[in-house]
Amino acid sequence: MSEWSGLEAFDDIERLIIVAAHPDDLETLCGGTVALLVQRGVSVFSVNCTLGDIGTQDAATTRPAVATTRLQEAEEAARILGIEQVASLGHHDGELVADLELRAQIARLYRSTQADTLFTFDPYWAGQIHPDHRAAGQAALDAYMPSKMPLYRPEQLREPGACLGCLKRVFLFSTAREPDVAIEVAAVYDTKLAACMAHRSQFPKGLESLEWMQSMDERNGETAGGIARAELFKRMEVW
Template sequence: MSVTDFVPPSAMVVVAHPDDAEFMCAGTIAKWTAAGCRVVYVVITKGDKGSDDPEMTTERLARVREAEQRAAGAILGVQAFEFLGYPDGYLQPTLELRRDLARVIRRHRPHTVITFDPTNRFFSDTYVNHPDHRAAGDAALDAVFPTARDRLTFPELLVDGYEPWKVRQVWLAPAAQPNTWVDISATLEQKKQALLAHPSQLGPEVVEFAESMARVAGAAHGLEAAEAFRRIILEADPVHEGAAYPG
């Protein structure tokens, strides 16, 4: 278990809903983009169920949430977005979803993928992990390995021009068994601002909660604030491993 200054040359964040990435890893993403990492957000669902307003429609909410996600990503320096358009609340780790994720992995060719830890069903004694989160994590891991790597899996991707790609690292969060922490002391305010860019979903009290969690994670390692991950190194990378990418 360690605190790391590692920065990959490129990264992809795969989440179920708009705003998931901000909770999961916004401080880390802001730190990485500032160091030259190219980051792509992949948002699987439209987030079109997250409203108690009886006047809200799924179509309008989807538009609102995509705009919020783009605004939040801009605060963090995210360079590209993929919105896969699956309906919120019904996500399953299907072969169709695995193929769609393999396609975007092959298109963007990320060094590192951040996604949900699908084994983490209970975050605490007061919260059950959303089923879409678990499905997104399962599908993303299966897309990374072995699907995106293997030439003969989903051969239609080859026809479309998407050559195989090996992701070097996977970072899972919120992790049931974290082994890596990133110091986000310098980017905590960006994380908070990115969370506030989702006003249809989040209020100041939720941002305060996220800040408190980051501070607790940091205090355990002598830091002002941190984000925790389970880091899995699928393939050694002596060029970038253990050092910041020079840009």
């Protein structure tokens, strides 16, 4: 049985970058943790690899229209959570590939944000059915080492404020592969729900559309041993 850590696992975080695939991933999977870290003064940067532009059941709309709506919703959710900056890498939803271009886009953001810690999807969890989630996590991990090497895409290092080697901690979310950090999020759950409900196109019935997430967070709490609502992470040993 694994030993669980709580919020103290994140004590050293000052600047956090979160690499997700779609505009509502961060909010639903780690929105409570982000709210707690922002309260503590952590600067948070959000990266969405795709535009979320197939995220609709309305076959009569267009992908650019969906993308515009979802970018606006992501900005509103970021304001609610206190996220400093939302970056969209502009890839098409449902077609994300962890290729060299995506790796370089993410590495550039590791450098320019001066982030010390990364949260991303666990690309190795066998239960991850969404290919974009696997690709975002894989590309985020693949960008980690090159971002520390001065000869990798050196033009990025000439940008103002670019940092070589600031990033030094990695935690994976959306994983059932022996998570070992459980964050109790009940105290900030209203904020998490408000940020999720900013994604009106995804959750048109408000709270009712988010019952699955509340059940997931309750299950996570049970998994971690008697926490009301929890978000789970897996610490990755990196250097």
